[in-house]
Amino acid sequence: MSNIEANYIAKLRNSGLRPTKQRIKICEVLFNREKTFHFSISELIKIIQSQHNQKISLATVYNTVHAFRKKGYLKEISIGNDISYFDTNTSSHHHFYDEYTRELIDIDSQEVEIKKTPTPPAGKKIKDIEVTFKISKKF
Amino acid sequence: MSNIEANYIAKLRNSGLRPTKQRIKICEVLFNREKTFHFSISELIKIIQSQHNQKISLATVYNTVHAFRKKGYLKEISIGNDISYFDTNTSSHHHFYDEYTRELIDIDSQEVEIKKTPTPPAGKKIKDIEVTFKISKKF
DNA sequence: ACATACTTTATAATAGTTCTAAACTATAGT
DNA sequence: ACTATAGTTTAGAACTATTATAAAGTATGT
Ligand SMILES: [Mn+2]
Ligand SMILES: [Mn+2]
Ligand SMILES: [Zn+2]
Ligand SMILES: [Zn+2]
16 A cells, blocks of 8 residues: 555545545545646546546545535536536635636636725625636637 | 517617517516616516416426527526526626525625736636635624 | 444436427418 | 428437436444
């Protein structure tokens, strides 16, 4: 057993999730990365099947992603209105988004400064600010 | 025939869309308003049926909304990842969004100022900036 | 090893949306 | 006004993402 794997097992146990081989594999795919990972369920399944030559059932992938989201290890992203996207960066942050390629890229908080924020409607308060910079190919 | 109706007929014709009674009715529901209207297809159908006591088939409502979007009279909004929302404000603008009530409210451009914008990835340019101010009930 | 609660899985169900094809209708040409 | 035609509406089927079901499998405490 690798060090990385042992680490995921410990983290899963600490979260009250049994470290099954499916969950450990999904941890490796999702969290063993340099950069933030943005993905859809179908993309995740493709990676597991092609790169890791393992088959995890559709229901389990959904169950696991939702379990990780509930535990705060994944954030669901509201981009596009057809399929769900998830983000391994669970902090409040901004994105570049290419509508054509449907690619999301994280932006460092310090790269964006909002000078003026609007007054929220009566009885409501601002909980979070998310900026999407829509990008496209330069010609 | 009312003045308003005649106006929609002219606009539909100018857009190359035949002014059917279904399209005229949908125009009235969508565009005969003081404020920007944010809606889902099912909300739109409910309004047509309850407030106007008219039945327009589901397929026609979808067809019409998409036709209007293609002509630039509606904008599709990427909020939530389950159902599609549309916006009668087709300009680039920012929103308040209450995740709990799923309510969208437009923000005047002058109410938001972005001081610092990030450098886009190589080969890409920023096409649009959209800020979502997530709001919730104040306690 | 055993009991048990948790997990995985194939499959069915659900929900939003799009497709299909037949009936209907607006419109241009006569 | 009549007709031909292309555009439109419609009910229902098909499709796709997601969630529910329930039976088989597995991790874990004793
Ligand atoms: Mn959908
Ligand atoms: Mn969906
Ligand atoms: Zn992100
Ligand atoms: Zn708006």
